[in-house]
Amino acid sequence: MEYFPIFMRLAGEPCLLVGGGEVAVRKARLLQSAGARLTVVAPQLVPELAAMAAAGEVCHIDACFQPAQVGGQRLVVAATNEREVNRLVSQTAQALGIPVNVVDDPELSSYITPAIVDRSPLVIAVSTGGGVPVLARLIRARLESLIPAGFGRLAQFAARFRDQVKARFGNVEERRAFWEAVLEGPLAEQVMNGDERAAEADLLQRLAAGDSTPSGAVYLVGAGPGNPDLLTFRALRLMQQADVVLYDNLVAPELMELVRRDAERIFVGKQRANHTMPQEEINTLLVRLAQEGKRVLRLKGGDPFTFGRGGEEIELLAEHRIPFEVVPGITSASGAAAYAGIPLTHRDHAQAVVFVTGHKKDGSIQLDWPALTRPDQTVVVYMGLAMAAEICDAFIAHGKAATTPAAVVHRATTAQQRTVVGTLASLPAKIAQSGIASPALIIVGDVVALSSRLGWFRSVEEVVETPDAQQ
Numbered sequence: 344m345e346y347f348p349i350f351m352r353l354a355g356e357p358c359l360l361v362g363g364g365e366v367a368v369r370k371a372r373l374l375q376s377a378g379a380r381l382t383v384v385a386p387q388l389v390p391e392l393a394a395m396a397a398a399g400e401v402c403h404i405d406a407c408f409q410p411a412q413v414g415g416q417r418l419v420v421a422a423t424n425e426r427e428v429n430r431l432v433s434q435t436a437q438a439l440g441i442p443v444n445v446v447d448d449p450e451l452s453s454y455i456t457p458a459i460v461d462r463s464p465l466v467i468a469v470s471t472g473g474g475v476p477v478l479a480r481l482i483r484a485r486l487e488s489l490i491p492a493g494f495g496r497l498a499q500f501a502a503r504f505r506d507q508v509k510a511r512f513g514n515v516e517e518r519r520a521f522w523e524a525v526l527e528g529p530l531a532e533q534v535m536n537g538d539e540r541a542a543e544a545d546l547l548q549r550l551a552a553g554d555s556t557p558s559g560a561v562y563l564v565g566a567g568p569g570n571p572d573l574l575t576f577r578a579l580r581l582m583q584q585a586d587v588v589l590y591d592n593l594v595a596p597e598l599m600e601l602v603r604r605d606a607e608r609i610f611v612g613k614q615r616a617n618h619t620m621p622q623e624e625i626n627t628l629l630v631r632l633a634q635e636g637k638r639v640l641r642l643k644g645g646d647p648f649t650f651g652r653g654g655e656e657i658e659l660l661a662e663h664r665i666p667f668e669v670v671p672g673i674t675s676a677s678g679a680a681a682y683a684g685i686p687l688t689h690r691d692h693a694q695a696v697v698f699v700t701g702h703k704k705d706g707s708i709q710l711d712w713p714a715l716t717r718p719d720q721t722v723v724v725y726m727g728l729a730m731a732a733e734i735c736d737a738f739i740a741h742g743k744a745a746t747t748p749a750a751v752v753h754r755a756t757t758a759q760q761r762t763v764v765g766t767l768a769s770l771p772a773k774i775a776q777s778g779i780a781s782p783a784l785i786i787v788g789d790v791v792a793l794s795s796r797l798g799w800f801r802s803v804e805e806v807v808e809t810p811d812a813q814q
Contacts, residue, residue: 345472346455351442354378357415360401361408361432362422363388366446370420371401373456379418384408410435419443421451449473458483462495464502488576489583493535500534501526504546511550521555527584528638529560529666536668559633561660563653565646565672568682569595570756573673581670585640587632589625593644593675593782595757602640622652626659633665644782646674650700650725674698676723679755679784683762684798685791687721692789695720701727701734701785708733712741721788728783732771738787739767748791753783756800764794 358374360367363385371392374381382402383392396403404412408428413419413435421432421443433451436443445451449472457468458479467486469479501522512518525531525546533542549555562581567573574582582588582602590599592612602608609628611620620628632639647653647669660667676698680687687696695717699710701724708730715722716738727734728751739745745768753761765773767787 346470348457348468348470350466350468351418353418355380356417357382358418358420359384359413359416360420360422361385361412361428362420362424362446363392364422364424365389367420367422368392370422370446370456371395373459374418374420375400376461382412382416384412385423408432413439413441416441421445447476460486460490462490462492462498465490465494465498489580491535491577491580496537496539497526497531497534500539500542504550507550511553512555517555521549524555524557525549528558529668530558532560532666532668557636557638558666559636559638560666560668561629561633561639561641561657562668562670563641563643563647563657564670565651565674566590566594566598566642566644567673568645568675568678568756569593569598569754570678571595571597571601573678573756574598574601575670575672577670578672581640582642584638586637588640588642589628590642591644594642595644598642602642606640622655626656629656630659630663630665633660634663643672644675645678646672649674649676649698675725675755675782675784676786679752680723680786682756682760682800683750683752683786684794684796684800685721685750685752685786686793686797687723687790689790689793692793693719693721697722698725699723700725701730708737710737712737716741716743721786721790724785724787726781727785728774728779728781731774731785734785735767735771743767743787747787748789749785749787750791750794751779751783751785753779755784760800762794762798764791 353374354377356379358379358381360370360374360381360383363383367383368389368391371381371383382404383396384404384406386405386407388396388403395401408431410431419432419436419441421429423429429445429448430451433443433445437453442454443452444454444456449455452473455470455473457470460467460483469482471479508518508521512521530542530545564578564581566578579601585603585606587607587609588602589609589611611625629639629641641656643651643653645651653669657667657669688694697715697720699715699722701708724734735749745766747767748764749767749770750762750764751770751774761779763773763777763779
């Protein structure tokens with residue numbers, strides 16, 4: 344280990360920054376966030392540093408560096424573009440035993456500044472020994488996506504009860520089991536969601552009972568329209584800590600690769616007229632698994648509350664007082680429209696958008712057609728591909744022009760995406776000719792005509808209808 348990692352308290356301590364450029368600004372922000380009393384030495388300051396000096400946030404010495412300025416400092420940073428000046432700063436500080444960093448010059452530095460993930464009081468530092476700072480920043484970026492902002496609140500919350508937990512559990516292993524149960528369960532989610540009062544009540548109850556067993560909870564997570572890059576940070580974190588995952592037919596295999604490796608996986612996929620597991624059994628299974636103390640992830644394509652039956656599933660959880668959370672995802676309509684170049688609303692074409700399912704529970708398409716055929720709106724039909732001909736005919740029968748643009752988007756946002764555009768009159772035949780199958784969405788409205796110009800992800804397919812298809 345070339346550098347010994349250490350965290351230094353700088354609150355109220357005098358620190359010296361030599362340099363007044365953009366690099367110096369970044370170091371000034373960092374030192375200020377640590378509470379340092381900062382002095383900046385430079386004949387000129389960039390506007391942000393000058394503003395900080397004018398506001399009294401830093402002390403500015405309008406001069407070139409002099410060795411006498413180093414005396415009495417707790418920490419020194421050299422951030423000039425003149426190596427000889429930086430060398431003099433380094434030599435002076437090290438002769439006095441004061442830690443010094445010369446930006447981007449490990450040879451002249453007695454310490455280096457790592458890439459930092461700040462979730463105060465939780466702070467994570469990543470270093471490559473000054474050799475490849477860009478790599479450290481890339482690793483930091485990955486950590487930023489995995490560590491939620493709420494971890495800082497969780498660290499503060501847990502610290503408040505450290506002595507009480509130590510007094511209640513004399514054995515180190517018992518304390519570790521207690522904290523693991525608390526920090527990996529629904530109580531931690533309560534803290535990160537801002538409900539510290541409820542979390543405190545639960546923690547005190549567990550302390551009084553000496554309970555270190557894991558608490559079960561259910562997380563309904565929207566997996567988005569298919570592209571793993573469109574997952575939310577929160578969804579990804581929960582996917583990587585779940586004990587059991589119940590997933591649907593619409594959850595892409597690439598997404599399942601992101602789930603914790605040792606998690607139990609249960610496929611509960613549903614297709615038209617073919618349900619692997621009835622909804623009632625899924626609801627009961629969620630309750631049972633949570634009551635066993637497991638963290639259960641219910642992973643759904645798109646968004647759980649947009650034709651995802653999320654409401655049905657959490658009703659039974661609420662009835663049994665099982666902690667649950669709903670994590671929204673990018674709904675399939677938004678993903679399909681964005682990737683197909685079809686803006687759902689547009690000032691010149693549509694001032695409203697309606698999402699509708701292509702069939703009801705009984706399999707009919709008895710929808711509110713007068714509402715769906717209003718002008719200046721976009722209609723997105725979920726689960727309507729099997730009845731595309733009937734749906735397009737119903738639009739026309741209820742007054743929508745047969746020439747109204749309409750499209751079908753298959754496996755939106757993925758490498759397999761296909762978009763076929765036509766009109767209400769021609770789309771059913773084009774779907775049949777293309778061979779497109781579920782999952783797919785139908786989009787109806789004038790905005791569909793924009794896809795030929797705005798489609799950026801996959802080009803719109805030109806499906807040539809055969810004489811048979813036209814009949």
